[in-house]
Amino acid sequence: SAVISQKPSRDICQRGTSLTIQCQVDSQVTMMFWYRQQPGQSLTLIATANQGSEATYESGFVIDKFPISRPNLTFSTLTVSNMSPEDSSIYLCSVETEYNEQFFGPGTRLTVL
Amino acid sequence: GQNIDQPTEMTATEGAIVQINCTYQTSGFNGLFWYQQHAGEAPTFLSYNVLDGLEEKGRFSSFLSRSKGYSYPLLKELQMKDSASYLCAVREVFYNQGGKLIFGQGTELSVKP
Numbered sequence: 001s002a003v004i005s006q007k008p009s010r011d012i013c014q015r016g017t018s019l020t021i022q023c024q025v026d027s028q029v030t031m032m033f034w035y036r037q038q039p040g041q042s043l044t045l046i047a048t049a050n051q052g053s054e055a056t057y058e059s060g061f062v063i064d065k066f067p068i069s070r071p072n073l074t075f076s077t078l079t080v081s082n083m084s085p086e087d088s089s090i091y092l093c094s095v096e097t098e099y100n101e102q103f104f105g106p107g108t109r110l111t112v113l
Numbered sequence: 114g115q116n117i118d119q120p121t122e123m124t125a126t127e128g129a130i131v132q133i134n135c136t137y138q139t140s141g142f143n144g145l146f147w148y149q150q151h152a153g154e155a156p157t158f159l160s161y162n163v164l165d166g167l168e169e170k171g172r173f174s175s176f177l178s179r180s181k182g183y184s185y186p187l188l189k190e191l192q193m194k195d196s197a198s199y200l201c202a203v204r205e206v207f208y209n210q211g212g213k214l215i216f217g218q219g220t221e222l223s224v225k226p
Binding site for chain 1: 143144146148154155156157158161163200202204212213214215216217218219
């Protein structure tokens, strides 16, 4: 497995501001992903964070709203821009190992007022 | 299109065996995951099945039938701490982009004394 950390673990933000979430893994991984889990819902993939190139976004998610960086094979950031209360969710990063197993970080609980 | 179905909730008795069914219809299928998620926590990896059949790991087993689009975990000797949401997720791979996960809505399992 992989050990994954996220910062911050939770935050309360004002409408219209932006928050950057960091994801760090203890080993080099090819694939990193960002998911969102809205209250009472299952997980939805936001994007695949590609190292050295632009992230690949899923339908309904755009780069202007959720810019992603992936400067190396152990680190990625997700920014939630121009936040509204509808962005209140848990944001999770995941990594895929060489055996195609996927493990999740502890998540970032975001509340937008 | 993608369709992953699992029951919304189940109840079982401590010490019993429970089976949680998941049916799926997706393209680009490349394996099926089961995760356990306790309230307020991130999903925890339970299993990853690529080939048909039953894989056993202690109290937990997972079954996959690719031809029928069907999977289930078997939890034996249920304990109160097994009360959680169980998430079924299909791994899809397209054009060597790596495995993104499509999640079902989750099954909330309640274990009663």
